[in-house]
Amino acid sequence: MNTKAGRWQELADNLFMNTTTRIPLTIVKGRGARVWDEKGQEYLDFVAGWAVDSLGHCHPAVTRGVIEQVQTLIHTSNQFYTIPQVQLAAILVKNSCMDRVFFCNSGAEANEGAVKLARRYGKQHLKGAYEIITTLSSFHGRTLAMIAATGQDKHQQPYLPLPTGFINVNYNDIEAIKSATSKTTCAVMLEPLQGEGGVNIASEGYLQAVRDWCDSQGILLILDEVQTGIGRLGTLFAYEQLGIEPDIITLAKGLASGIPIGAILASEKASVFAPGDHGSTFGGNPVACAAGYETVKFITENDIAGNVIKTGNYFLSGLQRLKNMYPFITDVRGRGLLLAIEFDADVAQLLLLECLKNGLLVNKVKSNTIRFMPPLIIGKEEVDEALGILEKVLSVYYHDKSR
Numbered sequence: 001m002n003t004k005a006g007r008w009q010e011l012a013d014n015l016f017m018n019t020t021t022r023i024p025l026t027i028v029k030g031r032g033a034r035v036w037d038e039k040g041q042e043y044l045d046f047v048a049g050w051a052v053d054s055l056g057h058c059h060p061a062v063t064r065g066v067i068e069q070v071q072t073l074i075h076t077s078n079q080f081y082t083i084p085q086v087q088l089a090a091i092l093v094k095n096s097c098m099d100r101v102f103f104c105n106s107g108a109e110a111n112e113g114a115v116k117l118a119r120r121y122g123k124q125h126l127k128g129a130y131e132i133i134t135t136l137s138s139f140h141g142r143t144l145a146m147i148a149a150t151g152q153d154k155h156q157q158p159y160l161p162l163p164t165g166f167i168n169v170n171y172n173d174i175e176a177i178k179s180a181t182s183k184t185t186c187a188v189m190l191e192p193l194q195g196e197g198g199v200n201i202a203s204e205g206y207l208q209a210v211r212d213w214c215d216s217q218g219i220l221l222i223l224d225e226v227q228t229g230i231g232r233l234g235t236l237f238a239y240e241q242l243g244i245e246p247d248i249i250t251l252a253k254g255l256a257s258g259i260p261i262g263a264i265l266a267s268e269k270a271s272v273f274a275p276g277d278h279g280s281t282f283g284g285n286p287v288a289c290a291a292g293y294e295t296v297k298f299i300t301e302n303d304i305a306g307n308v309i310k311t312g313n314y315f316l317s318g319l320q321r322l323k324n325m326y327p328f329i330t331d332v333r334g335r336g337l338l339l340a341i342e343f344d345a346d347v348a349q350l351l352l353l354e355c356l357k358n359g360l361l362v363n364k365v366k367s368n369t370i371r372f373m374p375p376l377i378i379g380k381e382e383v384d385e386a387l388g389i390l391e392k393v394l395s396v397y398y399h400d401k402s403r
């Protein structure tokens, strides 16, 4: 096959279903927070596979764990016990308020499983209640049921009719949750910070109020920590910063630093699955679990969450400085290393491509908003480099705009 620069992109465009607007970059290698294209051009990666490469690209701990595991045992069915699966479950339980774990392969699958678990709970404890309250601007995945859970028209409209059993209400509005609750409600499912919806922060006291409401109604609280979990916001789990404990947590993305995995964590009370109720062929695969175990072990043993707070705050203040310099920046927000910068016009794609030309990968989360979700191991040097590129790109845009 002809590997000349650009050839891969042309082939891909003819081969794949047209589900995403790709960025014209073929990544062939990654190390830490850097990736390289087929011509050897280097880029600073502040996308990290959509908040997945938590320890950066090819982190030695993860790479070693995966190599050892593929040389030992790649796969077996979940009717047998495997050691990496137990090790990952144990480290997750030890470092959270949860008691039990189910492994799957993605965030959508983890959320589907969490919804099934909540419905099972509803059948057993809430007279058959099955409905889940979720929020507008949320994102819970791409399966049909998770589109119904995801409160975004653009994801729902092309696929109507959707599975029933979900009510989408305003985020940060406890009264909306209260009004939507009925005797058919079995759970509320929320992101502690809405990632794909535009990096929307939960307002002070909101999650506490939701927890209190769920307790008063005897319904479950599911936190979708697919994006916020595993250190991204500066604690291993985002709920730790909210002063509440959920009944169920879903994880995926950063859990295995790039190897596909998902997980449902639940309290003993909510762990109501019985044999045969749920399952997955690949879920809990030993290679994925070895990568997950090395990732969580490294993060907890090396205070990577502490680094996220330090580096994230430093990055946030740099972005605020840019906001003070350029009036077309309307907002800067986020927590830890999940940050966003919003503009007064739909320029995110344009600025993203300018950043790309200057060696920085960023993500367009909305037409007027750029999101940053670099590996959790970055330091001030990488942040300074990214801020330098952003400043250059923004200053060129500003001068072009004011001409």
Ligand SMILES: Cc1ncc(COP(=O)(O)O)c(C=O)c1O
Binding pocket: 106, 107, 108, 109, 111, 139, 140, 141, 142, 191, 195, 196, 224, 225, 226, 227, 228, 252, 253
């Ligand atoms: C909060 C949240 N939940 C679920 C998902 C879906 O995860 P996956 O793409 O692994 O199915 C995402 C993906 O962006 C997400 O951000």
